[in-house]
Amino acid sequence: MELVKKDISGYDLTRPSLEEIANNTAKTKQALEQTLNGTIIAAKVGGEPLRKTQDPYYVKHTGLDGQERIIRMHEQQTDPMECVKFSHRRVPRGQVDDHVRIERSPPRQITSKDQKNWKIPPCISNWKNSKGYTIPIEMRLSADGRYLRDTTISERFPKHSETLYQAERNAREEVSAREAIQKKLALKESLKKENQMRELAAQARAERNSLVKNEQPKKRERSSSVEEREKIRFERSREIERDRRIENAGRKVQKKDRDMERDISEKIALGQAQPTKSKLLDERLFNQNEGVDAGFGSEDEYNVYDKPLFNDRSGANIYRNIRGDREEGDAALPKGRSNPVQFERVREE
Amino acid sequence: MEDLVTENLKRTYCLFAANQGARVKRPRDIDILVNDTKSRSFYKGIPDVVEEVIKKRKIEEKKLENPSYNPNTDIDSLKALLSRREEESKSSQLAIFQDKHLNLRLKTIEPVWHPQWKLMRVISGHQGWVRCITVDPTNSWFATGSNDRMIKIWDLASGQLKLSLVGHINAVRDLVASDRHSYLFSCSEDKTINCWDLEYNKIIRHYHGHLNGVYSLSIHPTLDLLFSTSRDCTCRVWDIRTKAQVMVLEGHTGTVWDVASQAPEPQIITGSADTFIKLWDLSTGRCMNTLTRHKKAIRAVKFHHEDYAFISAAADNLKLWKCPEGEFLRNFPGNGSIINDIAINEDNVLVTGGDDGVLSFWDYSSGYNFQNIQTQVQPGSLSCEAGIFATCFDRSGLRLITAECDKTIKIYKEDENSSISSHPIPPEAKVFIKPKY
Numbered sequence: 001m002e003l004v005k006k007d008i009s010g011y012d013l014t015r016p017s018l019e020e021i022a023n024n025t026a027k028t029k030q031a032l033e034q035t036l037n038g039t040i041i042a043a044k045v046g047g048e049p050l051r052k053t054q055d056p057y058y059v060k061h062t063g064l065d066g067q068e069r070i071i072r073m074h075e076q077q078t079d080p081m082e083c084v085k086f087s088h089r090r091v092p093r094g095q096v097d098d099h100v101r102i103e104r105s106p107p108r109q110i111t112s113k114d115q116k117n118w119k120i121p122p123c124i125s126n127w128k129n130s131k132g133y134t135i136p137i138e139m140r141l142s143a144d145g146r147y148l149r150d151t152t153i154s155e156r157f158p159k160h161s162e163t164l165y166q167a168e169r170n171a172r173e174e175v176s177a178r179e180a181i182q183k184k185l186a187l188k189e190s191l192k193k194e195n196q197m198r199e200l201a202a203q204a205r206a207e208r209n210s211l212v213k214n215e216q217p218k219k220r221e222r223s224s225s226v227e228e229r230e231k232i233r234f235e236r237s238r239e240i241e242r243d244r245r246i247e248n249a250g251r252k253v254q255k256k257d258r259d260m261e262r263d264i265s266e267k268i269a270l271g272q273a274q275p276t277k278s279k280l281l282d283e284r285l286f287n288q289n290e291g292v293d294a295g296f297g298s299e300d301e302y303n304v305y306d307k308p309l310f311n312d313r314s315g316a317n318i319y320r321n322i323r324g325d326r327e328e329g330d331a332a333l334p335k336g337r338s339n340p341v342q343f344e345r346v347r348e349e
Numbered sequence: 350m351e352d353l354v355t356e357n358l359k360r361t362y363c364l365f366a367a368n369q370g371a372r373v374k375r376p377r378d379i380d381i382l383v384n385d386t387k388s389r390s391f392y393k394g395i396p397d398v399v400e401e402v403i404k405k406r407k408i409e410e411k412k413l414e415n416p417s418y419n420p421n422t423d424i425d426s427l428k429a430l431l432s433r434r435e436e437e438s439k440s441s442q443l444a445i446f447q448d449k450h451l452n453l454r455l456k457t458i459e460p461v462w463h464p465q466w467k468l469m470r471v472i473s474g475h476q477g478w479v480r481c482i483t484v485d486p487t488n489s490w491f492a493t494g495s496n497d498r499m500i501k502i503w504d505l506a507s508g509q510l511k512l513s514l515v516g517h518i519n520a521v522r523d524l525v526a527s528d529r530h531s532y533l534f535s536c537s538e539d540k541t542i543n544c545w546d547l548e549y550n551k552i553i554r555h556y557h558g559h560l561n562g563v564y565s566l567s568i569h570p571t572l573d574l575l576f577s578t579s580r581d582c583t584c585r586v587w588d589i590r591t592k593a594q595v596m597v598l599e600g601h602t603g604t605v606w607d608v609a610s611q612a613p614e615p616q617i618i619t620g621s622a623d624t625f626i627k628l629w630d631l632s633t634g635r636c637m638n639t640l641t642r643h644k645k646a647i648r649a650v651k652f653h654h655e656d657y658a659f660i661s662a663a664a665d666n667l668k669l670w671k672c673p674e675g676e677f678l679r680n681f682p683g684n685g686s687i688i689n690d691i692a693i694n695e696d697n698v699l700v701t702g703g704d705d706g707v708l709s710f711w712d713y714s715s716g717y718n719f720q721n722i723q724t725q726v727q728p729g730s731l732s733c734e735a736g737i738f739a740t741c742f743d744r745s746g747l748r749l750i751t752a753e754c755d756k757t758i759k760i761y762k763e764d765e766n767s768s769i770s771s772h773p774i775p776p777e778a779k780v781f782i783k784p785k786y
Contacts, residue, residue, distance in 0.1 A: 006678065006679060006782070008669075008678045008679055009456075009782070011671055011676075011678065012657075013656040013657050013658055013671065014656075014657060015613065015655070015656070015657045016613045016657070020613065021571075021612045021613050022571075024612065024613055024614060024616075025571045025572060025612055027632060028572065028616065028631050028632045029572060031631075031632035031633070032572070032574075032595060032631070032632065035595060035596060035634075036588055036591075036593065036595050093582075093599060100625070100639045100641055101641065102641045103640075103641045103642045103677075104624075104641060104642050104643065104644050105644075107644070
């Protein structure tokens with residue numbers, strides 16, 4: 001029981017003077033500098049201080065056969081920048097000073113209240129009873145109360161959903177009404193436009209008619225020389241047409257025929273010749289001037305084959321639905337047999 | 350003659366060999382006798398008070414044996430936070446206080462009145478527990494480190510987020526903004542210590558070597574040294590510029606929770622989970638003294654700014670120690686909760702942040718606990734997330750910043766409306782000092 005406090009007024013709690021502090025700092029600095037210099041070098045180069053390699057020296061060695069030889073011994077060179085070989089290891093703890101006087105007061109007596117506070121009741125398991133036996137599943141199910149739960153739905157819930165439903169319907173109706181009105185308006189607009197266009201067209205037609213009427217008397221004033229020239233032009237065109245027809249009928253030389261008859265060098269010059277494609281060899285290998293792998297695309301693309309296997313037929317054509325064909329009533333296919341095949345003997349004549 | 354002596358030795362050995370190492374049992378009567386003598390010499394000339402005290406003690410003894418005995422006497426005045434022991438000492442103090450004779454004889458310390466503190470601002474920005482705070486030397490911003498691996502820098506005046514620093518891969522446990530460099534040091538549970546250059550907001554140095562999460566940092570005020578303590582039971586000393594580890598201070602057998610440093614001796618003190626405080630000699634790297642008075646893990650140690658003394662906080666008590674040798678001066682009776690951090694300002698207001706979310710304010714000179722604030726968790730957190738991890742005064746000592754378990758940072762200030770008449774110091778807060786004979 002601490003009744004009164006210790007009198008600490010007698011203690012001198014003033015901090016040491018600045019001079020003393022500076023002295024202390026200088027002393028510490030001096031002491032630390034030595035250890036620090038070593039550690040800095042160690043930290044700089046691969047965790048090991050740079051040391052001078054030993055000079056090589058010579059050893060006299062007598063072999064088993066009695067032959068004497070001189071061996072040169074020198075240190076193996078190491079890379080000073082090499083990483084530390086060993087990662088951090090847990091260094092065993094240094095000597096701990098055990099001779100410390102424990103000065104604390106003895107532990108207080110625990111009151112029963114404290115004891116009660118510390119008592120933690122064991123957890124109640126759903127799987128095992130206090131004796132450690134497993135509880136049967138039906139008891140567990142009945143105990144967990146999942147069937148005891150009474151679901152009560154609030155009165156407001158149906159009301160709420162009803163209102164929501166009503167609101168949605170109203171909204172939909174509104175939207176459709178608005179749409180109908182808009183449609184009607186658009187129709188009216190388009191009708192109006194159409195009428196306008198029609199009027200305009202009629203007006204234009206009327207104008208044109210009036211113009212034609214005005215021009216007709218001019219046509220009659222045409223000179224006879226013009227008429228003659230027209231006649232000649234017409235006849236010439238007829239003649240050209242006739243010639244063309246005759247040419248066609250007599251199969252004169254056509255472009256197609258000309259192409260067929262051309263020499264291969266001529267075809268190459270015209271760019272018409274197509275190289276024949278071989279199906280046995282991979283064409284990508286032929287493009288040698290760009291390198292061997294030029295035709296194969298980039299490296300991460302996986303295309304071993306230059307083209308798909310069934311290129312000429314699509315997937316739909318690989319298999320044919322025979323049953324479907326039959327049902328369509330294909331006359332060419334024979335109808336299914338009902339009885340085994342009967343062979344007929346060939347009669348000799 | 351020699352034979353006789355050896356014979357004697359043998360006999361004694363036979364007799365007492367079995368008892369070697371056994372504790373000497375003190376009869377109970379002796380204890381009582383010692384206590385009686387002590388109290389008699391102490392209360393010389395005031396027999397009735399002694400009698401009263403003895404009577405009280407008898408009642409207590411009965412209470413200890415049988416807790417159901419008169420339960421009405423057990424009143425919790427401060428939300429049942431203060432221990433029963435303190436209650437009793439207070440009531441007996443009151444008894445002495447009422448006695449005029451004794452009052453004349455005993456020296457007293459009047460607690461200094463301090464204004465009440467109140468919550469000013471709650472800053473929510475971190476996504477994990479906020480573990481640590483540091484205020485910059487210019488008092489314009491403060492930095493917080495959190496379990497969400499981020500360090501956030503906030504404007505002190507407005508509470509606006511200025512910057513988020515990302516670089517750690519585990520909870521940031523401590524931050525120190527250096528007074529002499531434009532550096533911010535951070536340590537983390539990912540075993541790393543980083544040095545941030547605040548001109549570029551980048552990590553410029555790593556201090557590599559801890560084998561486990563690093564829990565606390567401290568900078569030497571005059572030398573370029575950085576101290577870090579860790580779960581690997583060591584305190585390491587780093588050279589700030591070269592990143593080299595100068596020395597390892599080994600000796601603790603538990604997590605070293607906190608470290609504090611100052612220029613005069615002892616230059617480093619560490620508080621550990623093994624309940625010991627160690628004072629270290631920096632020039633040799635040896636332990637100067639081990640203080641063993643605490644019963645619980647020590648999570649915070651702090652040097653007093655003016656007195657040549659330091660304070661340590663454990664779950665049982667706060668203790669004040671004298672520098673340089675570490676002589677025990679005084680207890681600040683704790684409330685039994687774990688204390689995560691302590692802070693003290695120039696007005697000698699001592700603040701402790703508890704793991705149960707209680708922020709306690711003490712008058713340093715008398716040890717009177719003048720205010721307790723239970724923090725409110727921010728909406729959306731569990732009630733068990735009320736916990737204070739770090740407390741820190743700003744450089745002026747007028748704002749208190751706390752880092753909390755509910756992912757917020759709270760700023761407290763002094764209440765202008767509180768006065769000595771609205772929050773008087775109760776008479777029993779007066780501290781009686783044991784006279785010297």
